[in-house]
Amino acid sequence: MISVNVLIIIPFLAAALIPFLNKRISRLHIGWFVLFVPLILFIFLARYIPSIANGSTYLYTVNWIPSYGINFTSYLDGLSLIFGLIITGVGALVILYSIYYLSENESLKHFYAYLMLFMGAMLGVIFSDNIMVLYVFWELTSISSFLLIAFWFQRKRSREGAQKALLITVSGGISMLVGFIMIGSITETFSFREIITIIPDFYEHHLFIPAMLLILLGAFTKSAQFPFHIWLPSAMEAPTPVSAYLHSATMVNAGLYLVARFTPVFGGEVAWFWLVTGIGLVTMFWGSFTAVRQTDLKALLAYSTISQLGMIMSMFGMSSAALNNGYSADSVVYTQAAFAALFHLINHATFKSALFMVVGIIDHGVGTRDIRRLGGLATYMPVTFTIAMIGSFSMAGLPPFNGFLSKEMFFTSVLNIRDLNIFSLETWGTMLPVIAWVASVFTFIYCMIVVFQTFFGKYKEERLEHPAHEAPPGMLIAPVILGVLVIAIFFFPNVLGDYLIVPAMASIFPTFATETDLGVTISAWHGFQPELWMTIGVVVIGTLLYISLKYWKKIYGILPESWSFDSLYNAILETVETSSNKITNFYMTGYLRDYLVYVYLFFIIVVGGTLIYTGALDFSIANNAPIDAIDWVIAITMIIGAVAIIFAKSRLTAILLNGVIGYGVALFFVLLRAPDLALTQTVVETVTTVLFLVAYYFLPEWKKEDSPRRTKSINLLISILVGTIFVIVALAVQNGKLFESISSYFENSYELAGAKNIVNAILSDFRGFDTMLEVVVLLIAGIGIFTLIKFKAGKGEEELENK
């Protein structure tokens, strides 16, 4: 079987090929070709379902940087399989939908290339066993989502939304990286599987809690948890297929995935339980509460996504209670929360993607998403209406849709957790079901808003941009499939449970899986239990509140607009911008001399300081090679040349004198039998001199700077210090024997690398990584110079921006 590593690479390859493919094929929408990628990956992953259900896992390793323990290892188990199927499955449907959504006039090659980049990154996140590799893919999802959100970059709001998402998720990602490094230094491994097995020895480690907090920060920002949720509504500026994919089914789930993955590592910790559960419930409440006030359908769905993510997050948090006391018959009960979380995750992916697609259809059809302008669409768009109803009722937790089942299980878990006598739950625990229930009421209300205010009531054609009509059949295929899934899952939930969720449970609770069966039989009817009464309460109170909506909607006006987290974010951004502008203006004076002073001062302080601090100042020149007469001649010539530059009257003289020094160094290399270096030095010297002469005509008049005495003396002092330190370093390295010399290793260059030229063997065989990076740096520098010269903004050009 092909390894999972290849599977991760495929979308990246596709992303690289799409721009070329787009040129060749102009008649057919390129989406049809892109569609194959997720489809093939989905089928490929689906073939693993039976064997994963039987308890097997798959591990593939490709060495990357083995010396640091960073290897490209992919791990396929129940948990990653669920996410993988969602990513590829929903991905395929979204691409199918986007073929009809995006017209040929859009920059399709960019869109699909970004989308493939994102898909690959996402698969990388969920299949990586190595946390460092996971981090790389994690940030790649942020970057590709940035590109996707800003797809219509001509719009200012798109750019701002993309920036907000990037800033928040990447800063979370960086804190997560710090957490990963801490975990790595605690356990001395970067592999998930190894960390899980040895982490119990390190519960008392002083870095354990900080690492946990930092990793949670990464997960919370990615999954748009309170108070980091503000990026998700702004990200709705993206094209709707992107919202359906990234902001409901995949990227936002990465945080949930991380929490689920790290549950066996940190789950036993009390802080973990409270943070994940608490933040999750607060997010759930705040998201659903805010969703009700939204007038833009897409914004409403964004807040509802925040709320649903919070709900899943809290369930993962509650399930960690099971790990607190180790395995026992009592604690197994709490694992059900994780089961419900995974179940709801799948359900949410189905109904929320369908809803986003519905909103896209409405937006496309009538030209607006504003609920105040919509109404009475049911008769004009019957299929769309049906899907919207299925999705919304499922989200509200009504039968016969899959959301009902997972919502009931959610209530079961909150009720279970109340009985637990750890973590001071006996007092605070009663709060959990209350918050959960209130949040569910609001969820019910906004679901009703989606259905009734859009599709019922008066049809206001004069307020729409286009008259309402049913969407083209192609656009309806994907949401219809999702809608059918929503109902199918309700009637056959246990297929899903047995084949997908149970194996995933084994990944979250590896210690429990050996003791007992973690499966739960999902049943739609379980008697008149408290859960059912809670649901009935939600429906009754929710309906009453929905009807009386206009009477109590005023409460949203109580909190002033400027108190939101959004304005806090804007204020922070503004402060950072102005203050960094001030600081930058302070030191970026525009004088080359000042910049050189910074560089040299830094050098003097760091290198000179280190020399003094470590006492490396002592050096002996006894072992140095003897100096011949010819060496003296060259050295003195170079000194004279260098000193002469200071007194040169014209620029041409200065350039030539500078060349004297360079060629002098080349001569030294010749004398010291380093032909490689001599050759390089000669050519570089020639090229730079030519470059100088090319630019010669355009340089400003050469004039003696008449600077004040103080500046001159500072210059003199710095130059003397720099020169002295360089000489000392050059002499001191001769007798610094801190490490064993590694030169003996390079003597084997012929046996190891087949090279008689040791210099070359070092450069490209032994230290090839350095050379590779140098080449990349060179390329970046070249591009930098090219863009600086070619794309100089003329006066007045900047105003074209934002038009």
Added chain:
Amino acid sequence: MKINNVILRTVARVVVYIILTLAVYLFLAGHNNPGGGFIGGLVLSTAFVLLFIVFDIETIQKALPFDFKKVAALGALLAVGTGFGSFLFDVSFLTQAFDYFDLPFFGEVELTTVTIFELGVALVVVGVVVTIILSISEDV
């Protein structure tokens, strides 16, 4: 500048071939003798620079229709790509291999994957140096 550099032009026509040959020699010799991708690339770019100086840029660009930015990008792709190539053989990143082959006409020859890596380095150097010089000289 309308200066008729007859001597320089005549000499350059010959010298360029010598430089080009030297560049190729240096590049191929790098593994066992002084030379290598970086120097080979630099020498190659001096040949281009000489051509650009002696004849004017338009003429040379007609004769050598390369986009040197793309040359540099291709080089970087090669250099980084050989690193990933090692994954196919399940060895660490950038592992290089070599062996001796008995080729007809050439006799026993050492072939090594480093050459591809070095080719990437050389292309980047040529691309970047020529791009910089061209863009500075075109910027009036």
